[in-house]
Amino acid sequence: MPTAYEIYTQLLSAYGTPEWWSDDPFTVMVQAVLVQNTAWENVVMATKAMGGIPRPETILLMADEELHALIRPCGFFRAKARTIRSLAAWWDGIRGDESSLSTEALRKQLLAIKGVGEETADVILVYALYRPSFIIDAYTRRLLSRLGFQFSSDTEIRSFFEEGLEADAGLYGSYHWLVLEHCKAVCRKTPCCDECRLRTICPFCCQ
DNA sequence: AGCCAGGGTCTAA
DNA sequence: TTAGACCATGGC
Numbered sequence: 001m002p003t004a005y006e007i008y009t010q011l012l013s014a015y016g017t018p019e020w021w022s023d024d025p026f027t028v029m030v031q032a033v034l035v036q037n038t039a040w041e042n043v044v045m046a047t048k049a050m051g052g053i054p055r056p057e058t059i060l061l062m063a064d065e066e067l068h069a070l071i072r073p074c075g076f077f078r079a080k081a082r083t084i085r086s087l088a089a090w091w092d093g094i095r096g097d098e099s100s101l102s103t104e105a106l107r108k109q110l111l112a113i114k115g116v117g118e119e120t121a122d123v124i125l126v127y128a129l130y131r132p133s134f135i136i137d138a139y140t141r142r143l144l145s146r147l148g149f150q151f152s153s154d155t156e157i158r159s160f161f162e163e164g165l166e167a168d169a170g171l172y173g174s175y176h177w178l179v180l181e182h183c184k185a186v187c188r189k190t191p192c193c194d195e196c197r198l199r200t201i202c203p204f205c206c207q
Numbered sequence: 208a209g210c211c212a213g214g215g216t217c218t219a220a
Numbered sequence: 221t222t223a224g225a226c227c228a229t230g231g232c
Binding site: 033035036037038039040041042043075076079083114115116117118119123126135137138139140174176179180183184 | 211
């Protein structure tokens with residue numbers, strides 16, 4: 001079985017240096033909510049409809065109906081609008097002094113927001129706040145499963161990565177992005193080829 | 208037509 | 221503490 005770092009280097013050599021989500025923290029927060037159980041293309045659609053993700057202050061001034069209409073293509077628009085509003089208020093309040101808070105404290109605050117679960121909290125911590133908190137999503141679980149790992153909980157998966165890697169937000173962000181690149185290319189729910197069944201990371205098959 | 212997409216909450220047992 | 225229902229839309 002490969003180590004967490006060996007998986008990373010394989011992905012890196014296969015897909016090259018990954019991109020960062022966005023340099024604007026609030027954009028990451030909003031898009032992280034919009035993409036919940038939704039195809040990324042729908043998030044792009046909504047982002048364009050808004051002419052870019054608005055500032056938190058702007059979101060807070062919008063009527064529900066307006067916000068609903070803008071994010072409708074992403075689905076679950078009532079719940080997501082509420083979550084985005086909560087995030088806007090939260091970020092508007094602590095922006096600037098968040099560096100004095102520990103990663104765990106920030107994570108706890110994020111999880112206290114309705115509509116923000118573990119994955120979304122970790123995405124925000126890594127890509128918006130540059131804190132190392134490993135992101136575990138369906139693709140991560142699927143890739144590990146294909147590689148032959150049998151974890152019984154996300155806690156175990158988190159330990160596998162966080163104990164096998166430097167606690168570095170840049171590394172965690174790159175890792176998550178690479179897993180995404182890989183799974184979009186080859187790791188669908190059903191193994192798509194013999195290479196996948198053989199538990200090999202195969203970036204070159206099954207487009 | 209039905210399934211999937213970078214989830215999360217709530218409820219029941 | 222875990223499983224299942226539910227939330228909503230767009231693409232294929």
